[in-house]
Amino acid sequence: MKTDLDEKCRSISLLLVDVDGVLTDGAIIYDNNGVETKRFFVRDGHGIKLWQRSGGRFGIVTARNSHVVEVRAAELGVQLVRQGVADKLAVVRQLAEEHRLTLGQVAYIGDDLPDLSVVRQVGLGVAVADAVEELRVGADYVTKAPGGRGAVREVVELILRAQHRWDDLLKTYHC
Numbered sequence: 608m609k610t611d612l613d614e615k616c617r618s619i620s621l622l623l624v625d626v627d628g629v630l631t632d633g634a635i636i637y638d639n640n641g642v643e644t645k646r647f648f649v650r651d652g653h654g655i656k657l658w659q660r661s662g663g664r665f666g667i668v669t670a671r672n673s674h675v676v677e678v679r680a681a682e683l684g685v686q687l688v689r690q691g692v693a694d695k696l697a698v699v700r701q702l703a704e705e706h707r708l709t710l711g712q713v714a715y716i717g718d719d720l721p722d723l724s725v726v727r728q729v730g731l732g733v734a735v736a737d738a739v740e741e742l743r744v745g746a747d748y749v750t751k752a753p754g755g756r757g758a759v760r761e762v763v764e765l766i767l768r769a770q771h772r773w774d775d776l777l778k779t780y781h782c
């Protein structure tokens with residue numbers, strides 16, 4: 608089972624994630640002016656930077672539309688941002704094609720039913736620890752960390768370890 612997971616991880620070059628419930632804990636906060644804010648987790652952000660630094664591609668696919676997602680993506684140097692997506696699987700297929708990748712080379716992290724078809728189809732389908740049961744059952748891997756609290760970081764480390772690239776990255780921190 609572990610070998611099977613390692614095998615899936617080794618093929619991954621594009622990591623895609625949902626936003627609400629994955630990059631965040633799912634809370635959507637409005638200020639008095641009705642402007643939406645979200646809370647992101649700094650270690651997830653660092654994980655995304657590590658993944659990109661190691662040569663991996665990263666992207667965001669979300670059904671909702673919010674300015675803070677653009678802000679956070681820009682901060683992390685993420686250029687692949689698809690918001691307002693009604694059919695996530697169609698968009699994930701399109702992104703894979705644009706990068707000349709098969710779905711087997713794509714990992715996707717989700718938390719809810721709109722993510723289910725993607726999680727089932729990609730090479731490495733991941734559910735966060737607090738995802739709905741259907742997603743956890745259909746996933747190749749369920750994170751130990753919940754959404755917005757290190758789930759994305761955990762998957763980055765999982766893939767990079769399987770690809771034997773984690774230790775090299777650690778060396779840049781003089782560990």
Ligand SMILES: [Mg+2]
Binds near residue numbers: 626627628718719
């Ligand atoms: Mg979600």
